[in-house]
Amino acid sequence: MITTAAAPRRTAQTAAARRPLIERWLATIFLAPTVLGMALFTFLPIIGSLVLAFFRWDIISAPQFVGFANFASLAQDPTVRVSFLNTIVFVVVAVTLQLGIALGLASMLQPRMPSWLRVFLRSTFFFPLVLSAASVSIFMRYMFNEQFGVVNWLLSLIGIPAVPWLTSPVASAAVVVLVYVWQNFGFSFLLFLGALTNIPKELHEAANLDGATGWKQFSNVTLPLISPTVLVASVMAIISALQVFDQPYVLTNGGPGDSTRTAVMVIFESAFQQLEFGEASAIGLVLTVLILAVTALQFRLSRRFVFYQ
Amino acid sequence: MTSEKTPGKANPSYAPRSGSGLSQLTRRSLLGLTGLAVAGATVGAWPRLTGSDIPGRGSKALNIAILGTAADAAARQGLVQAFTAAHPDIPVRLQAIQGADWKDFFSKILTMAAAGTPPDVVYVATEGAQLFADKLAEPLDDYVRRDAADMRDYFDDVHPSLLEAFMYQGNLYQLPLDWNAANMYLNTTTFAQAGLDRPREDWTQDDFSAILRALRKARPADFTPYYWTNRLFGGVVPWLYANNTSFLTETKAPGGDWLWDRFYPTDPARATRGGGYQWLSPNAEDGRVIETFDYLRELVAEGLGVRPEAGGGNALVGLFGNNRIGTTPAGGYWAQGLHDAGMTPDQFDVQFFPRWRSQRHQFGAAGYAIMRTAKDKDAAWEWVKFCSSREAMQLAIPKPNTTPTRRSMVNESFYAATGPKHWKVFYDTLDRFPTSGPIPAPPQQAAVETALMKNVSTAVSGSSADVRAAMGTLQRDLELALRRNS
Numbered sequence: 001m002i003t004t005a006a007a008p009r010r011t012a013q014t015a016a017a018r019r020p021l022i023e024r025w026l027a028t029i030f031l032a033p034t035v036l037g038m039a040l041f042t043f044l045p046i047i048g049s050l051v052l053a054f055f056r057w058d059i060i061s062a063p064q065f066v067g068f069a070n071f072a073s074l075a076q077d078p079t080v081r082v083s084f085l086n087t088i089v090f091v092v093v094a095v096t097l098q099l100g101i102a103l104g105l106a107s108m109l110q111p112r113m114p115s116w117l118r119v120f121l122r123s124t125f126f127f128p129l130v131l132s133a134a135s136v137s138i139f140m141r142y143m144f145n146e147q148f149g150v151v152n153w154l155l156s157l158i159g160i161p162a163v164p165w166l167t168s169p170v171a172s173a174a175v176v177v178l179v180y181v182w183q184n185f186g187f188s189f190l191l192f193l194g195a196l197t198n199i200p201k202e203l204h205e206a207a208n209l210d211g212a213t214g215w216k217q218f219s220n221v222t223l224p225l226i227s228p229t230v231l232v233a234s235v236m237a238i239i240s241a242l243q244v245f246d247q248p249y250v251l252t253n254g255g256p257g258d259s260t261r262t263a264v265m266v267i268f269e270s271a272f273q274q275l276e277f278g279e280a281s282a283i284g285l286v287l288t289v290l291i292l293a294v295t296a297l298q299f300r301l302s303r304r305f306v307f308y309q
Numbered sequence: 310m311t312s313e314k315t316p317g318k319a320n321p322s323y324a325p326r327s328g329s330g331l332s333q334l335t336r337r338s339l340l341g342l343t344g345l346a347v348a349g350a351t352v353g354a355w356p357r358l359t360g361s362d363i364p365g366r367g368s369k370a371l372n373i374a375i376l377g378t379a380a381d382a383a384a385r386q387g388l389v390q391a392f393t394a395a396h397p398d399i400p401v402r403l404q405a406i407q408g409a410d411w412k413d414f415f416s417k418i419l420t421m422a423a424a425g426t427p428p429d430v431v432y433v434a435t436e437g438a439q440l441f442a443d444k445l446a447e448p449l450d451d452y453v454r455r456d457a458a459d460m461r462d463y464f465d466d467v468h469p470s471l472l473e474a475f476m477y478q479g480n481l482y483q484l485p486l487d488w489n490a491a492n493m494y495l496n497t498t499t500f501a502q503a504g505l506d507r508p509r510e511d512w513t514q515d516d517f518s519a520i521l522r523a524l525r526k527a528r529p530a531d532f533t534p535y536y537w538t539n540r541l542f543g544g545v546v547p548w549l550y551a552n553n554t555s556f557l558t559e560t561k562a563p564g565g566d567w568l569w570d571r572f573y574p575t576d577p578a579r580a581t582r583g584g585g586y587q588w589l590s591p592n593a594e595d596g597r598v599i600e601t602f603d604y605l606r607e608l609v610a611e612g613l614g615v616r617p618e619a620g621g622g623n624a625l626v627g628l629f630g631n632n633r634i635g636t637t638p639a640g641g642y643w644a645q646g647l648h649d650a651g652m653t654p655d656q657f658d659v660q661f662f663p664r665w666r667s668q669r670h671q672f673g674a675a676g677y678a679i680m681r682t683a684k685d686k687d688a689a690w691e692w693v694k695f696c697s698s699r700e701a702m703q704l705a706i707p708k709p710n711t712t713p714t715r716r717s718m719v720n721e722s723f724y725a726a727t728g729p730k731h732w733k734v735f736y737d738t739l740d741r742f743p744t745s746g747p748i749p750a751p752p753q754q755a756a757v758e759t760a761l762m763k764n765v766s767t768a769v770s771g772s773s774a775d776v777r778a779a780m781g782t783l784q785r786d787l788e789l790a791l792r793r794n795s
């Protein structure tokens with residue numbers, strides 16, 4: 001009796017003691033593919049790229065250690081300098097427009113709007129995001145063609161002369177920003193829409209009772225409540241804009257001159273066209289540091305304007 | 310209390326089971342099954358995971374890479390079959406690699422080389438000839454000498470300028486199979502509207518400007534008298550050559566006598582032949598280069614020429630076919646393109662490029678290069694040699710979507726369906742202007758082309774004074790470009 005009564009108790013204790021070990025093993029087994037994948041396809045290339053930045057390598061010959069020579073040549077290369085400057089200007093303009101348009105449209109969809117219209121507009125605004133950036137850019141290239149494009153044809157109907165959309169430095173930069181913002185604002189829009197929907201109605205009603213309407217209500221109630229989403233959306237938008245490639249590459253190929261050449265375009269050209277993989281890695285490293293710095297700065301500054309409930 | 314436990318049965322350690330099938334599986338069984346499924350899927354997908362299912366990988370077949378689609382590879386199956394019939398011991402596999410342009414194609418080949426899976430033979434155009442010769446390709450000299458008797462017919466039929474374009478530092482790296490010069494295509498419908506005839510063969514750059522003005526006068530809107538693109542071929546280079554200059558200083562390497570003396574002893578330009586072109590230093594600030602750019606800038610400013618970035622490729626064919634373009638530089642490849650776009654042989658014609666200080670033309674060619682890493686170089690040479698035969702070239706180039714390098718193939722019947730009427734212009738470009746040269750493509754061609762393209766657009770967009778500044782920038786960019794990988 002004693003034996004039969006004690007056995008199950010011991011088994012239960014042993015099982016309980018073993019469970020964490022089994023769970024640890026299971027966790028390890030289930031996480032292994034992801035960790036292995038990350039190590040192989042994310043961390044290892046990052047380390048490889050880091051190391052490569054100190055070598056000269058044309059993909060065919062053996063790599064040659066050159067120390068900081070790649071970084072020194074970057075500093076002397078006017079194309080690299082211009083491309084980084086273009087990228088920063090692009091980020092400032094494109095992200096401001098992207099977040100502004102997204103927030104504006106999301107706010108407009110909040111009031112009493114028929115649900116079918118809301119669904120339609122939500123899909124319409126999000127739709128460009130699912131299209132291939134290269135395809136969109138090819139299409140836009142035809143639309144903005146100076147001689148035969150539909151945009152200039154429409155302008156000609158109201159007496160405006162043909163605009164050199166893709167062949168003048170300012171206009172081509174504007175087109176690149178426009179196409180990029182048109183294609184990407186849908187994501188920020190969805191984030192803002194979700195955040196705005198989650199604001200309790202009572203807060204707006206209370207603000208109304210206190211006499212706050214319009215801009216006052218938006219800036220004092222709505223914006224602080226969605227500030228965490230604004231932070232996330234802006235961080236993502238800035239990181240994405242710093243890596244812009246498809247639109248300027250297809251629309252203008254970086255021209256005219258270097259006016260729309262971006263940092264990632266220079267990385268691509270250095271690596272895959274000019275076979276300077278070391279130099280490309282060095283530019284990539286500088287860009288990564290820039291992205292990290294901007295993100296860190298955003299989080300640092302966010303302490304002042306992000307309001308967590 | 311009454312126990313609900315059935316005598317003789319153990320207590321369930323979890324919720325009572327109900328139903329049947331999957332719902333009766335224990336968690337342990339389910340995990341086991343999942344593990345088995347994962348293992349099974351891994352085993353099943355192993356060829357995909359390791360890439361061993363990629364056609365040709367690990368095979369002993371001669372792997373030949375061409376720029377194009379799977380349809381392009383399929384179109385050459387007749388060629389492969391003919392080769393296999395002649396060489397049953399050499400299995401061949403054609404691999405079409407897609408790319409927007411040659412630059413794109415070469416990048417992919419280089420990536421394949423870096424990945425350890427390079428093809429054995431690659432179809433390379435002038436744009437990449439020196440890059441491949443410098444880093445990847447095997448010289449053909451010994452093979453050509455060895456099989457000189459077999460090769461005689463090919464060299465007799467092919468212009469030496471085309472061979473010289475594939476010489477590098479005294480060695481021959483490719484046998485050119487197709488080529489195109491920058492000739493001037495004329496839209497005869499728009500010429501008729503302006504009351505113009507086909508210009509004379511020795512027309513000048515001033516004649517050209519006058520024709521453009523007449524075309525513009527006849528069609529003031531929705532029409533471009535001269536359409537050119539911002540590319541190495543058909544862009545600013547033909548004008549630089551016509552003005553007897555270039556944006557890179559052109560010299561020739563020593564050597565190559567073994568080829569010229571043996572196969573081209575009576576070539577009128579024999580004394581000028583060398584061991585291949587060299588582009589070692591920039592020449593962008595040369596007075597004639599500035600003058601040439603200024604001429605193109607004037608054409609743009611006057612509304613006679615489109616800005617060079619405005620378009621290209623299929624759009625250009627479509628616009629020409631719709632009579633919205635009067636003239637454009639292109640090669641023999643355009644005959645088939647315009648035919649496919651619906652133009653009849655009498656709706657377009659072709660003439661030599663206008664004369665300026667010279668009437669030197671630019672051309673580009675292409676042929677197979679044997680990779681240094683080729684598994685069986687002798688077998689690769691058999692492919693290269695076979696493809697240079699008349700039979701193979703007729704199979705590979707059945708219609709005028711390019712110009713065959715064999716003079717005998719450029720004949721009346723070849724252009725019967727497509728036109729143009731003066732198709733002789735295509736090969737006469739070499740015979741009449743033997744100093745015509747290849748597009749400037751040193752081993753650093755990609756960087757050189759990028760530098761050229763970005764500064765062309767700046768140079769032709771502003772005032773005359775801006776041209777000199779743009780050429781200063783081009784000079785600096787070219788110096789940087791030529792330093793790359795040197």
